[in-house]
Amino acid sequence: MRITKWSVYQIIILLLLVVLAFLAERFNQGIAIQPSQNEQFTIISMVIIVTFTMTVIFFSSSFYYFQAKKSNTFLRHSLWNKMPLIIPVVFSVLIIVMLALYMMTSLQDQRWFMYVIIYFSLFAANLFVLSIVNKVNESSSLLLKIKYSGAATALFILVVLFVV
Structure with missing residues (x-):
């Protein structure tokens, strides 16, 4: 297996996600403020949450x-037609396993695992939307599909965060 420049870019993204988790942990006081305390702090914490979430979705895309x-077969395999059904099932099982590990072990004291769960959830949500976009819009280019899925995922997450 040969490492291409695209693989290096993917590694850089993973390192940037670690840096983002470190920065989020460093400034977590702004996120933890309750909405009833002060309207200004509430708005600031909402902006921090949105910025964090959109950055993770951008990195995911x-x-x-x-x-x-890097791969000629990405989104082209026949299995991708079934992915809108497969991804939620696999995601649900894995998130249950991750949460069980979190609750039943000493990982409760490890805040880094919370970032693993958040990243995993956002990556899986983006992959799920990408699989739907790929199935619905088969004739578009891969770049366009990835852009659409990133925008749709961001919109969906924003609605979930602030409306629901």
């Missing part, structure tokens, strides 16, 4: 873009 550049 970039990761998939680099994978598309």
Whole structure:
């Protein structure tokens, strides 16, 4: 297996996600403020949450873009037609396992695992939307599909965060 420049870019994205988790942990006081305390702090914490979430979704989409550049079969295999059904099942099982590990072990004291769960959830949500976009819009280019899925995932997550 040969490491291409696209693989290097993917590694850089993973390192940037570690840096993002470190920064989020460093400034976690702004996120933890309750909405009833002060309206200004509430708005600031909402902006921090949105910025964090959109950055992770952007990195996720970039990761998939680099994978598309690296692999000729990305989104082209016949299994991708079934992915909108497979991804939620696999995601649900894995998130249950991760949460069980978190609750039943000493991982409760490890905040880094919370970031693993958040990243995994956002990456899986983006992959799920990408699989739907791929199935619905088969004739578009991969780049366009990845852009659509990133925007749709961001919109969906924003609605879930602030409306629900």
